[in-house]
Structures are given as C-alpha cells and as structure tokens.
Amino acid sequence: MAFERDLLALLPRLRRFAASLSRNPADGDDLCQASIERALKSRDHWQAGTRLDSWMYRIMRNLWIDEVRARTRRSQTFVAEEGGLAVGNDGDKQTEMAVEIGNVGRAMEKLPAEQREVIALVLVEGFAYKEAAEILDIPIGTLTSRLCRGRDALMVHLGEAA
Amino acid sequence: MKIDRETLMAYADGELDYMSAKRVERAMAAQPELAEQVAAHRALRTTLANHFAPVIDAPLPERLTTPLDETVVRLRGAPQRLFFFQVKSLAALAAALVIGLLLGQTIPFGGSEPVGNQEGRLVAQGDLVRALDTQLASTQSGDAATRIGLTFRDREGQVCRTFDGAALSGIACHVAGRWHLKRTSAREEQETPAYRQAGSAYMMEAAQRMMAGDPMDADAERKAMDSDWE
Numbered sequence: 001m002a003f004e005r006d007l008l009a010l011l012p013r014l015r016r017f018a019a020s021l022s023r024n025p026a027d028g029d030d031l032c033q034a035s036i037e038r039a040l041k042s043r044d045h046w047q048a049g050t051r052l053d054s055w056m057y058r059i060m061r062n063l064w065i066d067e068v069r070a071r072t073r074r075s076q077t078f079v080a081e082e083g084g085l086a087v088g089n090d091g092d093k094q095t096e097m098a099v100e101i102g103n104v105g106r107a108m109e110k111l112p113a114e115q116r117e118v119i120a121l122v123l124v125e126g127f128a129y130k131e132a133a134e135i136l137d138i139p140i141g142t143l144t145s146r147l148c149r150g151r152d153a154l155m156v157h158l159g160e161a162a
Numbered sequence: 163m164k165i166d167r168e169t170l171m172a173y174a175d176g177e178l179d180y181m182s183a184k185r186v187e188r189a190m191a192a193q194p195e196l197a198e199q200v201a202a203h204r205a206l207r208t209t210l211a212n213h214f215a216p217v218i219d220a221p222l223p224e225r226l227t228t229p230l231d232e233t234v235v236r237l238r239g240a241p242q243r244l245f246f247f248q249v250k251s252l253a254a255l256a257a258a259l260v261i262g263l264l265l266g267q268t269i270p271f272g273g274s275e276p277v278g279n280q281e282g283r284l285v286a287q288g289d290l291v292r293a294l295d296t297q298l299a300s301t302q303s304g305d306a307a308t309r310i311g312l313t314f315r316d317r318e319g320q321v322c323r324t325f326d327g328a329a330l331s332g333i334a335c336h337v338a339g340r341w342h343l344k345r346t347s348a349r350e351e352q353e354t355p356a357y358r359q360a361g362s363a364y365m366m367e368a369a370q371r372m373m374a375g376d377p378m379d380a381d382a383e384r385k386a387m388d389s390d391w392e
Contacts, residue, residue, distance in 0.1 A: 123206065
C-alpha cells in the first residue's frame with residue numbers, strides 16, 4: 001500500500017530527526033516506533049496530496065514534546081539512569097569516539113526543547129525556515145529568534161564561539 | 163551599516179532574498195567580523211549535519227520496518243497466542259508466493275490456474291477471477307470450488323474479498339479492473355483440520371488489519387458486485 005511504502009522511504013530521515021531530539025539512539029528508535037504506530041493509527045487524518053514528511057515530523061515532534069514534559073516530572077529517576085549509561089563503555093578508541101559523539105549530543109541536550117526542535121529541523125533536517133515554522137505551528141519570527149539563540153548556545157557549548 | 167544577528171544567520175542559511183543578501187554582502191566586505199560569524203554559522207550546520215548523517219545510512223532495525231512491511235501480517239493484538247500460527251502461516255505464505263510466481267511465469271495467459279503475474283504483481287485469473295467477480299457469500303453453493311468469505315473495503319477504498327479454494331486461499335483486492343492478491347496461503351495436501359483452521363484464522367486476522375470499517379453484509383456485497391467492485 002502506498003502509505004506504508006512512502007513511510008518506509010521516509011524512515012531514515014525520521015530516524016535521524018528522532019536521534020537529534022533524543023538523548024541516545026535507543027530513545028530515538030523508541031520515539032520513531034511510537035511515531036510510526038501513531039501514523040498508522042491516524043492515517044485517515046493525513047490528506048493525500050499534502051506532504052507526508054511534514055505530517056510525520058509533526059507527529060514525531062508532538063510525541064517527543066509529550067515525552068519531554070513527562071520526563072521533566074520524573075527527572076530525578078532519569079538523572080540516575082543517565083549516570084548508569086556512561087558506565088561500561090570500555091576500550092580506548094570506543095571511549096574516544098563516544099566522547100566526540102557525546103559533545104554534539106550533550107550540547108544539544110543542554111538546549112531548551114523549543115530551541116532544540118528548531119535546530120534539529122533546520123540545521124540537521126535541512127528544512128527551510130518557512131517549512132520548519134509550519135511543522136511547529138509557530139510564526140516565522142519566533143522560529144528565527146529560537147534558532148538564533150539555540151545556535152549561540154551550541155557554539156558556546158561546542159567551543160566554536162568566535 | 164547595521165546588520166542584526168538574525169539577518170546574518172538567515173543569510174548564512176540562504177534564506178534572504180536577493181536584495182537583502184546583497185546588502186549583507188556589502189556589510190561583510192566592510193566588516194570582516196560579520197564574515198567570520200557567517201562562517202561560524204555554516205560550520206555549526208556542517209558539524210550537526212555530519213554528526214547525525216550516519217543515521218541515514220545505518221541499517222534500519224526490524225522493529226521500525228516491520229509495522230510498514232506489507233507482506234507481514236501484523237498481530238499486535240495478541241502476539242503470543244498467535245505466534246505459532248504466524249510462523250506456520252508465513253511459511254505457507256512464502257510457499258504460495260513461489261508457487262504463484264512459477265504459475266505466473268509458466269502460464270501467463272488465461273487457463274484455469276488461479277494465479278498470474280502482471281507487472282510483478284500476483285493477480286487472480288481463470289476460475290478464481292470468475293469466483294471473485296460473480297460469487298456472493300450469501301448465495302454461493304456449499305460445494306463451490308472456491309468459497310468467498312468476507313468482502314470489505316480496505317483503507318484505500320478498494321473492495322477486497324477473502325477466498326478459500328482447493329489449492330489456495332487468500333485475500334484479493336480489486337485494483338484497476340484486476341484482482342490483486344494481497345495475501346495468499348497454499349493449501350497442503352492432507353491438511354489437518356487444525357491447520358486448516360489456523361490458516362483461516364490467519365486470513366481473518368489479515369483481513370481485519372486491512373479493513374476500513376466493518377465487512378459488507380449481503381446487501382452491500384450485492385451492491386458492490388453490481389457496481390463492478392469499484
């Protein structure tokens with residue numbers, strides 16, 4: 001069926017978006033899976049002829065925001081879990097890579113959710129400002145100011161500030 | 163000339179119209195620090211893009227592709243209870259696919275073989291087409307060679323029918339004047355009643371997944387036939 005086929009074709013991009021929103025690949029795939037299930041369930045709401053990718057990004061983003069809010073409520077538990085995740089990553093090379101991967105990931109994670117989703121859509125997924133603003137349902141001025149602040153913060157965290 | 167930060171960023175992202183971009187470029191020529199900021203914006207974009215790029219080429223995990231795989235019947239409702247049936251049915255499905263492709267290649271036109279191959283798709287042909295076209299579940303005779311089970315519309319609005327024949331059972335959907343076989347299961351000789359039941363449960367489960375709304379009643383089935391299953 002065309003719907004499933006088109007979703008399958010979008011999957012690598014959706015997975016990347018999920019990865020840029022989430023703290024680790026496993027969380028990213030959880031988000032991706034939940035988004036696919038939601039999309040299949042609410043396929044009747046998608047209008048043929050409109051962009052499936054924007055629709056899917058919106059679904060994923062909304063699920064993620066729900067998760068972020070839920071997580072904020074139980075943040076104590078998650079801090080402990082995160083401490084545990086760093087353990088057991090042995091081998092020099094692997095550690096080195098993990099640190100490097102971690103830099104961008106950690107910098108992203110420090111961003112407030114509303115900056116992070118904007119960064120992910122524009123800088124990682126390559127959406128134009130207008131498209132990203134439509135996905136997030138915010139005015140374009142709001143998008144550019146969040147993008148600007150998010151970028152400044154990332155540059156500071158990554159040590160790339162001039 | 164004063165260029166605000168957001169305008170500079172928009173320039174770095176290629177979001178400015180021609181006139182605004184020219185204005186920024188003139189300012190950059192006069193103020194090298196602006197050019198540096200543009201370079202920093204672009205470097206950050208590259209860093210982020212490179213960081214997440216490997217995800218695009220990474221093999222997709224099954225848990226993400228399976229819900230979208232049209233050839234696998236989804237059994238999310240009660241996976242454990244039906245697991246045994248699923249494995250057996252999938253083997254039958256694979257066998258039926260092979261049989262279907264062979265039949266399609268060796269007997270491409272007409273004939274009484276139930277399955278043909280049209281542009282790589284399995285389609286019903288011969289007697290199976292006649293059964294799908296003309297048989298109503300409500301009026302078919304008990305000893306019909308192929309029995310029609312449910313008739314329903316799938317989520318794309320196509321009319322689909324489950325059928326159960328001597329050699330093959332399955333689900334066919336009416337697409338552009340042909341009956342496309344969406345699910346097939348080969349019947350084995352000397353099949354035990356239990357297995358036959360499992361195969362039938364598998365088809366019902368598959369039909370349920372494909373269905374938009376309820377299956378047609380006798381009246382709706384007749385109306386669908388009268389409008390050529392469109």
